Amino acid sequence: MTVTPLAAHAADRPAPAFRGRIGRDASSGHYAVPGRYRLHLSTACPGGLRIAIAHRLLGLDTACPATYLPAVPDCPEGGHSVLRPLYEASAHRYPGPAIAPVLSDDWSGRIVSTHAPDIMRDLDRRFGGDRPSLYPCGAESEIEAVERMGAQGIEQAAQRAGSVGGAPVELDRALGTLLETLGALERWLGGRTYLIRDEITAADVELWVALVQLDTVHRNHLDASAVQRIADHPTLWAYARRLAAHPAFGGHLDLDGIERRHHARCQGLEAAGAAVQILDWAVHAAR
Numbered sequence: 001m002t003v004t005p006l007a008a009h010a011a012d013r014p015a016p017a018f019r020g021r022i023g024r025d026a027s028s029g030h031y032a033v034p035g036r037y038r039l040h041l042s043t044a045c046p047g048g049l050r051i052a053i054a055h056r057l058l059g060l061d062t063a064c065p066a067t068y069l070p071a072v073p074d075c076p077e078g079g080h081s082v083l084r085p086l087y088e089a090s091a092h093r094y095p096g097p098a099i100a101p102v103l104s105d106d107w108s109g110r111i112v113s114t115h116a117p118d119i120m121r122d123l124d125r126r127f128g129g130d131r132p133s134l135y136p137c138g139a140e141s142e143i144e145a146v147e148r149m150g151a152q153g154i155e156q157a158a159q160r161a162g163s164v165g166g167a168p169v170e171l172d173r174a175l176g177t178l179l180e181t182l183g184a185l186e187r188w189l190g191g192r193t194y195l196i197r198d199e200i201t202a203a204d205v206e207l208w209v210a211l212v213q214l215d216t217v218h219r220n221h222l223d224a225s226a227v228q229r230i231a232d233h234p235t236l237w238a239y240a241r242r243l244a245a246h247p248a249f250g251g252h253l254d255l256d257g258i259e260r261r262h263h264a265r266c267q268g269l270e271a272a273g274a275a276v277q278i279l280d281w282a283v284h285a286a287r
Contacts, residue, residue: 016115017087017096022122030105030112032126034063037112039119040083040102044071044257046155046209047116048101053205054120054134056248063127069100071257072264086111117147120202134202142196146203150210153181158214162221164268175226186233193242200246208249211240216255216281217262220274227273241284250285 022030022037039055041048048069055066073080079087079097087098090111103112103119113119124134135143160166160174185207189195195203219227231237244250 016113016118017094017099018090018111018113019115019118020112021118022112022126024126034127035065036105036107037064038104038106039064039066040069040080040086040100040104041066042069042071042073042080042100042257042261043252043254044261045100046213049212049252050205050209051101051116051119051123052252053209053248054123054202056252057134057200057205058123058128058131060123060127064123071254071261073097073099078265085109120205124202132199134200134205136197136201139196139201139203143201143203143206146195146206149181149185150206153177154210154214155218157181158218158222161226162218162268162271162273164221175222175229179229182230182233182236186236189235189239200243204243205249208240208243211236212253212258212281215278216258217266219276219278220262220266221268221271222273224272224276227276227278231276231278237279241279244279244281244284250281253281253285255281255285 020030022032025031039051041052041055043049043052052066052068055061055064060066069080069082075081075084075097077097079099081098083098083100083102086102086104086109087094087096089109099114101116101119102114103122104110105112113122121135128134157174157178161171161178163171163174166174194200195207214230219230222230244253
């Protein structure tokens with residue numbers, strides 16, 4: 001199995017160390033067998049939260065069990081010690097941190113994938129059964145566009161806008177990108193319940209987690225004026241609030257874990273926007 005070195009990426013979207021796929025039949029090596037695979041997730045991590053939501057929506061507790069990990073990794077390099085045997089079994093003397101999310105193969109004791117988008121697609125396509133697909137036919141390009149908007153237009157733009165020591169013009173440009181993205185989503189969601197179809201798709205999972213990160217993590221490093229401008233998208237935040245009431249979304253929302261994970265790894269300075277909460281997630285989240 002090919003191992004890709006961990007490169008310098010945005011903090012919450014590192015390059016995947018393993019990127020195997022689950023195929024249709026035995027010729028693919030990894031093929032769908034109920035109970036063969038296991039997820040290792042931390043819902044304080046954006047990728048882990050996305051997979052946990054998809055796992056719940058697809059009803060895969062038996063077909064592909066999930067093990068939930070602590071919010072804050074227990075290894076100095078940022079990995080989970082419980083995952084180290086899997087990493088070392090999958091790549092001899094693996095040098096990087098043993099991070100989640102992980103899809104592992106219980107038959108071989110090795111890792112199939114650490115790439116959250118691939119894992120979500122394989123869960124849906126190989127184990128989804130008769131449930132509505134999170135990746136409906138013809139929607140792949142739309143879902144990929146939402147993935148890019150969430151990663152670049154929301155998470156990375158917000159991270160740059162709140163970075164320490166950045167030139168004012170660069171910070172303003174990043175905030176402009178963020179507000180432009182939110183404005184486009186605000187207009188698009190007018191009159192819609194979900195993002196691209198009449199039912200929940202992977203696009204909703206992607207966007208909702210990006211909005212959770214924006215309000216619970218990135219907001220802490222923005223000034224109050226910027227956060228108020230972010231909050232001034234009532235349709236978008238009503239959409240986020242509505243999904244939070246869904247058990248698959250709000251039921252996995254670990255606000256304390258997200259906060260502890262953020263403080264354990266964040267090197268930025270807290271700004272005035274930390275005091276301007278956009279949504280009271282604890283009130284709206286389903287339990």
